[in-house]
Amino acid sequence: MYLAYLFAWRLVGVLPEKIAYAIGARISDYVYKKNGKGVKRLRGNYARINPSLSEKDLNELTKDGMRSYLRYWIDTFRLNKWSKEKIIQSTTVENEHLLRDPIKSKQGCLVVLPHAGNWDHAAAYFCSTGINLATVAEKLKPEAIFLKFLEHRESIGIEVLHTEQKVIPTLLDRLHNGKLVALVADRDLSKNGVEVDFFNGIAKMPSGPARLILNSNAAFISAYITYTSKGIHIEFKEIGPKPTTGTEDEKILVLTQLMADNFAQGVKKSPIDWHMLQRIWIDEKN
16 A cells, blocks of 8 residues: 555656646546545535535535545646745735734744644645644554655645644643644544534534633634635634633534534535545444
């Protein structure tokens, strides 16, 4: 598996741009036709978002979603070849002040986002404009693949912690020092997730972001990333206000629900770029 990833990474990185993306589209269509577990899960997730879709429209959405997902991989394999100018010019941002102002004032900022668009591209944009960040990544198996992604993200300027570490103290330290922390947070990878209402169903999302906000003075915002013809678009939204009454668990639930609500707004607006090929609703078995 590692050799296959490494070969794809190197091959896609040297191919002409149009050929690389054309190959990505063909691969995504092939995977879609195979209708494996990931494709079925993506289709099921889209059906939860919009139950009124006809079978034809749902299949079209799933096919387009897989193309968006493969575009993520092509971008990722090519990103370390892009210049800072290309990264910046291929990125548009809405409400950018929500992130830059708290970093400039040394307040610190926690941005949460779902698996949408290309978050590596978004991180590279901010690193290219002078704002480095810390994040947490799931430790993949085999470890060689995880180390390859670790090297890739660190080359961009990202400090990467992994899920087998005690990350909260380190992230709190970064926020207390006025830094940027970015967390992909639409799927719980621990046993401490919070149940939230998400498209009229109960999903589990991580409690870590809310805990960080309750123990820091950092700004709390969400990002939703979509693809454009030239690159990506990032839309930031505020999350809050921070609750002042109730127990800690009640405050965590309030903040996590507000986070989920922001995610839902982005997913509803642009479901194609939401690459959720895993189960998140607790009433589903597979």
